[in-house]
Amino acid sequence: MAKPKKFLNDPSNAVDEFIAGLLLQYPNHLRKLANHHVLLHSSFATQQKSNHPNAKSVSLLSGGGSGHEPSHAGFIGRNMLSGAILGGIFASPSVSSILAAIRAVTLPTSQGGKGCLLIVKNYTGDRLNFGMACELANAEGLGVKMVVVADDCALERKKGITGARGVAGTVLVHKAAGGAAGEGMDLDAVVGVAEAVAEGVGSMGVALGAVTIPGAEEVNDRLADTNEEGENMMEIGLGIHGEAGLRQCSLMSCNEIAEEMLKAVQNYGREVDSQIVPLYEAGDELLVLVNNLGGTSNFEMSLLARSLVSQLEKEAGCKATRVLVGSFMTSFDMQGASVSILPLTGKPKDALSLIDADTDAPGWANVDAWTNGAIRPSGTEIDEVLGIASIESGTGTASLPPVLIDNFVDVARTILASSCKALIKAEPLLTKYDTIVGDGDCGITMERGAKEISQRLESGTLRLDHPSQLFADLADAVSASMGGTSGILLELMFRKASTSLLSSTDAEGITSSDMAEAFRSGVEAVSFYGGAQEGSRTMLDALVPASTVLLSGKGGSAAANIGEAAEAARKGVDATAAMDCAEAGRSNYLSKDVLRGTPDPGAVAVAVVLEAMAPIL
Numbered sequence: 119m120a121k122p123k124k125f126l127n128d129p130s131n132a133v134d135e136f137i138a139g140l141l142l143q144y145p146n147h148l149r150k151l152a153n154h155h156v157l158l159h160s161s162f163a164t165q166q167k168s169n170h171p172n173a174k175s176v177s178l179l180s181g182g183g184s185g186h187e188p189s190h191a192g193f194i195g196r197n198m199l200s201g202a203i204l205g206g207i208f209a210s211p212s213v214s215s216i217l218a219a220i221r222a223v224t225l226p227t228s229q230g231g232k233g234c235l236l237i238v239k240n241y242t243g244d245r246l247n248f249g250m251a252c253e254l255a256n257a258e259g260l261g262v263k264m265v266v267v268a269d270d271c272a273l274e275r276k277k278g279i280t281g282a283r284g285v286a287g288t289v290l291v292h293k294a295a296g297g298a299a300g301e302g303m304d305l306d307a308v309v310g311v312a313e314a315v316a317e318g319v320g321s322m323g324v325a326l327g328a329v330t331i332p333g334a335e336e337v338n339d340r341l342a343d344t345n346e347e348g349e350n351m352m353e354i355g356l357g358i359h360g361e362a363g364l365r366q367c368s369l370m371s372c373n374e375i376a377e378e379m380l381k382a383v384q385n386y387g388r389e390v391d392s393q394i395v396p397l398y399e400a401g402d403e404l405l406v407l408v409n410n411l412g413g414t415s416n417f418e419m420s421l422l423a424r425s426l427v428s429q430l431e432k433e434a435g436c437k438a439t440r441v442l443v444g445s446f447m448t449s450f451d452m453q454g455a456s457v458s459i460l461p462l463t464g465k466p467k468d469a470l471s472l473i474d475a476d477t478d479a480p481g482w483a484n485v486d487a488w489t490n491g492a493i494r495p496s497g498t499e500i501d502e503v504l505g506i507a508s509i510e511s512g513t514g515t516a517s518l519p520p521v522l523i524d525n526f527v528d529v530a531r532t533i534l535a536s537s538c539k540a541l542i543k544a545e546p547l548l549t550k551y552d553t554i555v556g557d558g559d560c561g562i563t564m565e566r567g568a569k570e571i572s573q574r575l576e577s578g579t580l581r582l583d584h585p586s587q588l589f590a591d592l593a594d595a596v597s598a599s600m601g602g603t604s605g606i607l608l609e610l611m612f613r614k615a616s617t618s619l620l621s622s623t624d625a626e627g628i629t630s631s632d633m634a635e636a637f638r639s640g641v642e643a644v645s646f647y648g649g650a651q652e653g654s655r656t657m658l659d660a661l662v663p664a665s666t667v668l669l670s671g672k673g674g675s676a677a678a679n680i681g682e683a684a685e686a687a688r689k690g691v692d693a694t695a696a697m698d699c700a701e702a703g704r705s706n707y708l709s710k711d712v713l714r715g716t717p718d719p720g721a722v723a724v725a726v727v728l729e730a731m732a733p734i735l
Contacts, residue, residue, distance in 0.1 A: 120337050122330045129333025133184050133204055140191060144480065148194065151201075151222050154215040157191045158201040162223055171200065172231050176299040176308045177223035180237040180292060181216070182244050183208040185331065186358060189289060189447040192481025197472075198296035199479070200234075207331050208359050210243030216251035224260045233261035233305035237291050237312060239284025240268035263305060265312040267291050269321040269458060271386035272355030272363050275394070283357050286409040286447040287319035287458040290473065293482065297472025311472060314465035320383040320397045324375055325411060325454030326352050329360040332450070341366060354378055358411070358449045358456075372418075376425035379457050380434070390464070398461045400435030405473065407458040408441070412448035414455050419443050426457055439488045440473075446481070518584050518620070520627035527582045533731050534575050538568040540730035541723060551719040560719040563600050567608070570599035585628060589616035589636070604720055607648050607657070611640035634668040641665045652690075655697045657720030660687035664728055680735040684728035691725045694718040 127135060133155055140157065141148055149160050161171045171177065180190040181203030190202035200223045205211035216236075225231030234255070238248045248264060255262040269287030295312040303311070328341040338360065341353050345368070352370065355363030370378070387394045398404060408423045410416075423443045430436045439462070447456075462470055474485055488494050523529075541564050549561030574580045574595050581587040593612035596605055618639035619628055641661045645651050652662040663686035671679035695717040 122332075122334050122337050124332045126332050129207075132332055133206060136184065136187075137204065147478070147480070148191070151218060154218045155204040155211065156201060156215055156219045156222070157194060157204070158219070158222055159194050159199075162200065167225060167229060170225055172223060172225045172234070174232070175302055176232045176305050177201075177234040178237065178292070178296055178299055178308075179203065179216075179219050179223065179234060180288070181205065181211050181219075181248075182239055182241070183210060183359075185329075185450050186447050188445060188481030189286075190292070193289065193292050193296075193479045195477045195479030195482070197300040197475045197477040197479075198292050198482060199237075207333070210241065210247045213247050213250045213254070216248055217254050220251060220255040220260060220262055221258075224255070224262065226259045227261040228259055231261060233263070235295060235299075235305065235308050235312060236262060236264040237288065237295060238264055238266050239288050240266050240270075240281055241284065242280060244284075261305060263309050265291065265295075265309060265316055267316045267319075269316065269319045270357065271320045271322050271383045271397075272357070275386070283361075285321045285323065285358050285458070286407060286456050287316070287321045287460070289446045289482075290319055290405070290407065290458065290460055291315045293475075293477070294466075294469040294472045296477065297469070297475040300475060301472070310465075311469050315460065315469055315473075318388055318464070318466040319458055319460040320386055320388065321456055321458040322354075322379040322382045323356055323358070323363070323409075323411065323454060323456035324352060324354050324379060325356050325360075325363075325452055326350075326369070327413070327453045328353075328356075329412070329449045329452040355382065356454070358447060360449060360452065372421045372425045373429075376422060376429055376457075380426065380429055380459075383457070383459055384434075388461075397459060398430075398434065398436055402436045403462040403467075404430060404436050404438045405440040405460040405462060406430065406438045406442070407446060407460075408443045409447055409456045409458065410443075410445040411452040411454035411456060412445065413451035413453040419455060422455055422457075430459075437488075440485050442483065442485060444483060518586060521584060522627040522629050523585075523633070526585065529734065530582050530585070530588060531575065532734050534571060534580070536730045536734060537727045538572040538575075540726050541565065541568040542572075544723065544726045548719045548723055551716055551722060554716045556719060559602065560604060560723070563602050563604050564723050567596050567600040567605065570595045585633060585636070586616045586619040589613070589619070589640075603648075604657070604723075607644050610643045610647050611661075614643035615640035631671075634665075634671065638665045638669055653697075655694050655718050657718065657724050659690040659694050659718060660721035660724035660728075661690075663687060663690045664724070680728065681732040684725065684732045687721070687725040687728050691717045691721045694721050 126132065137150060137155060137157065141150060147160055149158050149163050151158055164170055177200040179201050180199055183205040185207050190199060193199045194202055201219050203211040203216050203219045220234055224234040236248050236252055238244050245266060252262045252264045267284040267288040268282040270283035270285045273282055291312050294315045295308050298308045298311040328338040330338040342351055345351055350369035351366055353363050353366045384396050387396050406427060408419060408426060410419050420443060423441060427438045427441055430438055460466055474487060476484055545561040545565040548564055549558060552558050552560035571592060580591045589612045593609045596609045596612065615636040618636045619632060644661065645658055650656045650658050652658050664683040667679050667683040667686045695715055
C-alpha cells in the first residue's frame with residue numbers, strides 16, 4: 119500500500135512545529151503558555167492584575183486534538199476565544215494543560231475575576247479531561263463552567279450514552295459566547311448564550327475520501343475510491359476524525375448531496391420544551407455554515423453552498439441571511455465538507471448580534487449578512503455597459519476618416535478570399551509542424567479561423583467599406599472561431615490595427631501608409647500582450663520583419679512592398695527552423711534536438727497569408 123505524502127519532519131514534534139509556525143504568522147496576536155501546548159491571546163501577557171482581561175470580561179477556552187485547524191487556535195481573538203489547548207494529533211489535551219490554560223486566563227473570583235467558560239466538543243476524552251480541569255480550577259476559586267457541544271446529526275439520538283459528536287457547529291458557539299463575553303455579560307449569561315446556540319445548531323458531514331493522519335505508515339483506505347462495479351464512492355455522515363458515518367454510497371451530484379445532508383439535519387431536529395421538532399421550518403431565518411473538511415477546493419465549496427442554500431430557500435421556504443463558507447473545523451486534508459445550520463429563532467435569535475460582532479480572530483471571516491429586502495443585493499446584476507463606438511455598433515461610417523485607397527472594397531474582398539483559401543490548404547503542413555514542435559492544433563485552429571472569415575465574407579457580414587471596421591469584424595470572427603493562444607493573439611492584432619486607424623490617421627483620410635502603421639501597431643500588440651518578440655520562435659519572427667519592410671515603403675506605396683514583406687516573412691520562418699530554443703508557447707518545453715529543422719507553424723501561417731496577398735497587390 120502507498121505511503122502517505124505529507125509536509126512533515128518528525129511526526130512526534132509536529133504539534134510543536136505547528137505552534138511555532140502559528141507564532142511566526144501572528145507575532146502580535148498570539149503567545150504560547152510556557153511548558154504547554156497552549157496558545158493565548160497576547161493581552162494575557164500582562165503581569166498586572168488590574169490590566170488582566172479577566173478583570174473586565176469572562177474568558178473563553180476551547181480545544182481538542184490537533185488536526186482540525188483553524189479550530190481552535192484560529193478563533194483566538196476579540197469577541198471569541200481567549201485561548202486554545204492543543205492535544206496531540208486527534209488526541210484530547212491533558213488535564214494539566216487545560217488547567218494551566220484556565221489559570222492563565224482566569225483570576226480568582228476573590229480578586230475580581232469574571233470566570234471562565236470551557237467550550238468542549240462531545241467526545242469522551244475531551245469531556246473527561248476538560249471536566250476534571252474544570253473541577254480542579256473551581257476548587258482553586260477560579261469560577262469555571264463548561265458547555266458541551268453535540269451538533270452532529272449523523273447518529274441516532276438514542277445510540278448509546280455518548281450522544282452526538284461535536285463538530286463544526288462548535289465554532290458558532292465560540293462566536294456567540296465570545297460576543298456575549300465581549301459585551302460584558304457575566305458567566306451565567308455567557309453560559310446561557312453558549313447553550314442556546316449549542317442546542318439550536320445541527321450539522322452533517324460528507325466525504326469523498328478518508329483522512330490519513332501525519333506519520334501514518336499507510337494511506338487510510340477505509341473509504342474505497344470505487345466499489346466492485348467501478349463506481350466512485352462517497353460517505354454520508356462521517357465524523358471529523360474519519361469515523362464511520364451513516365453509510366457509504368455511490369458518488370452523487372452536488373444537488374443530491376445537499377439534499378441528503380439537509381434531510382438528515384432536518385429529521386434529527388432539535389429539542390424544544392422537551393419535544394423533538396424539525397430543525398427549521400418554512401419562514402425561518404437561518405445561518406448556514408458550509409465547512410471545508412480540509413481537502414476540498416474553494417470552487418467545489420461554492421458549488422455545494424449554492425446547492426444547500428438553494429434547497430433551503432426554494433424548497434424549504436427558509437431565508438439564509440448568513441452564509442459562511444470556508445475552513446472552520448477540518449480533518450487534515452480530508453476531501454469532504456459539512457453543513458451546520460442554526461435557525462435564528464427563539465433563544466438563538468437573541469444571539470444574532472453577538473455572532474455578527476466584529477472579531478480579529480484570524481480563522482473567522484466577518485459575516486456579510488443579508489438583512490434587508492426580499493432579494494439579496496448580490497442577486498441583482500449590474501447592467502452591462504455596452505460599447506458606444508460606431509466601429510462596434512455598426513452605426514455607419516459618417517464619423518470615420520475617409521478611405522483614400524483605390525478600390526479598397528474589391529481589393530479587400532479578393533485578399534480575404536485568397537488568404538483564407540491558402541490557410542485552409544496549408545492546414546496539413548501547419549498540423550505536421552505543430553505536431554513536432556507544439557500540441558498539434560495550429561493547422562486546425564488556423565483553418566477554423568479561415569473558414570469563419572470565408573463564411574462571413576460570403577454572407578456579407580464583414581464591413582468591407584472601411585478598414586477600421588473590417589479589422590474589428592475580423593477580430594470578432596477570429597474570437598468566435600479559433601480559440602487558443604494563436605486565436606487571442608490574432609484577435610489582439612486586428613483590434614489594435616482597427617483602433618490605431620481611428621487615432622493616428624491624417625486628417626485627409628486613410629492611406630496605404632496608414633495601413634502599414636496599423637499593421638505595425640497590431641504586431642506590437644501581439645508582442646506586448648503575448649510577451650514574445652522577434653527571435654522567440656513564434657509568429658512574430660514572420661510578423662516583425664514583414665512589418666519593417668512595409669514601413670520602409672512609407673512615402674511611396676506601402677502596398678507595393680507586400681511581395682518584399684512576404685519574402686521577409688519567409689526568411690523569418692526559415693530562421694525559426696534554425697533556432698535551438700523557443701522562449702514562448704509550448705515549444706518552450708522542448709529540447710533543441712526536437713526543435714531544430716522544423717519551423718514555427720505560427721510563423722509559417724503568417725508567411726502563407728502574405729504570399730497569398732502579394733500577387734493581388
